Amino acid sequence: MRLYLAGPDVFLPDPLARAAALKAICAHYGFIGVSPLDPLAGEPEDWTMMPEALRIARRNEAHIASCDALVANLTPFRGPSADAGTVFELGFMRALGRPVYGWSNDPTPFAHRTRTFAGVTGGHDADGMQIEDFGLADNLMIEGAIHASGGTLTQAASAHAERWTDLAAFAACIAAIRAR
């Protein structure tokens, strides 16, 4: 079974080492981990004409479509929510009807994180826009998709300084997929 490894891990200082670490855990549980950084077998030749960013986007879409499930690093990234690219990919896989799994190194509820970010305590931010507060881990489309697809969400309370390196929640997430 092929698992697409979505996450802002690609922005880490040594993204290839990180991808190797994630793949090793997948292999330990009998899965093939597919990284956004992997070359794409049979990549169309005319993609070489595209700007690099657009080519990466096409390649990632193709990688996702080649996988049986998606595992997303939902640790909040530069704001109260998960990384935008990761969330896009989760929505993409959800529409393909395959299971989506999430893990996060920050178990603080989304509404709490949003209020802290916005510097408010009530139901609205300084622009008068509502704080989404359903007791979930992130925007409801994310947890809704995980639930509807039959996936799971694994959270760990990592130290803040270790939230981009700690792999305990990821390993627990992969173990949970194995156990199903």
Place this chain on the structure above:
Amino acid sequence: MRLYLAGPDVFLPDPLARAAALKAICAHYGFIGVSPLDPLAGEPEDWTMMPEALRIARRNEAHIASCDALVANLTPFRGPSADAGTVFELGFMRALGRPVYGWSNDPTPFAHRTRTFAGVTGGHDADGMQIEDFGLADNLMIEGAIHASGGTLTQAASAHAERWTDLAAFAACIAAIRAR
């Protein structure tokens, strides 16, 4: 043609009035605008047993699947990127193979917004994580999907205080769809 109207507009103080305003512009150009707040015809009865947040997520997925294209409000929301729910929905529609369009009231490049958010001037944030810098409007999966699907991205430089109310970029986006 039915257009799904994705965006954090649902968090505005009067989200139904906002949805009506967006729909009126769609109607002016001969389109049916579909809001996340619309009731879903034929909603399965057993959804009433679900927690409200998960039911909203399912309903939005069904709305998207019922539409011919998606129009996303990509104005940065609580961080350098667009609203997480909006980005999820954009990825969902992209995987269905239909056109996705975007509009934003902030034309500042994504890399510039990210550096400002992170308080850095170089290529990495305080966690050592890379600043994505391809000269795009947001994470490359977003603009990649718009480009690959044949959609367009419309940007306007609204005053900061009017970025959640100004509909000029939205109207220009809908007009561009009409012109195709």
